[in-house]
Every structure is written in C-alpha cells, then in structure tokens.
Amino acid sequence: MSDQPLTGAEIELALSDLPGWTHEHDRLQSTWTFDGHLQALAAATGVGLLSERRNHHADLTINYNKLTVSVTTHSAGSKVSAKDTELAQAVSALLD
Numbered sequence: 274m275s276d277q278p279l280t281g282a283e284i285e286l287a288l289s290d291l292p293g294w295t296h297e298h299d300r301l302q303s304t305w306t307f308d309g310h311l312q313a314l315a316a317a318t319g320v321g322l323l324s325e326r327r328n329h330h331a332d333l334t335i336n337y338n339k340l341t342v343s344v345t346t347h348s349a350g351s352k353v354s355a356k357d358t359e360l361a362q363a364v365s366a367l368l369d
C-alpha cells in the first residue's frame with residue numbers, strides 16, 4: 274500500500290465509491306450519527322482497533338452522538354494517499 278500522495282483526479286475517483294466522505298484540507302472526512310453517546314463511543318473504539326490493525330490511524334472526534342472520522346497520511350506530507358482511501362473503505366464497511 275503506497276503512501277505517495279494521490280492526485281486530485283485519483284481522490285475524486287476514490288470518493289465516487291465512498292458515499293458520505295468529503296475531501297477538504299488534504300483530508301478525507303465523514304460523520305456518523307448514532308442513537309446516543311455510548312454508541313458513538315463504541316463506534317470510535319471499533320475504528321481505533323481497525324486503525325491499529327492497519328498501523329494507519331484515523332483522527333476521531335465525538336460530539337455527543339456524532340462521530341467524525343478524518344484521515345490523512347503524515348508520511349505523505351499530510352496529504353491523502355491510498356492508505357486513506359483504503360482506511361475510509363474499511364471504516365464505511367464497519368459503520369454503514
């Protein structure tokens with residue numbers, strides 16, 4: 274899995290298969306809404322475990338019942354790489 278930055282066209286293509294995700298400020302980001310805080314917390318733990326297994330880590334923000342997942346690749350100069358599009362796919366498979 275490459276950590277070279279993707280081109281804008283490559284990111285747009287990846288986003289066509291990532292409903293709910295946006296590309297802004299060199300990050301892919303999506304937000305999920307749950308029934309309550311504990312469900313959002315459990316989802317964040319799931320994403321954390323998934324990130325740890327991949328050794329590629331999402332930034333996670335919880336606001337009560339909402340979980341925002343944001344991914345970028347530090348080793349690609351904090352730009353979007355294939356590691357991010359693949360992590361985003363895995364997160365969507367877990368949470369959608």
Ligand SMILES: C[C@H](O)[C@H](O)[C@H]1CNC2=NC(N)=NC(=O)C2=N1
Nearest residue numbers: 328329330331345346347348349
């Ligand atoms: C040494 C270790 O492989 C690196 O620091 C990994 C760990 N997790 C990471 N996570 C993210 N989001 N970007 C990285 O470049 C990155 N690098």
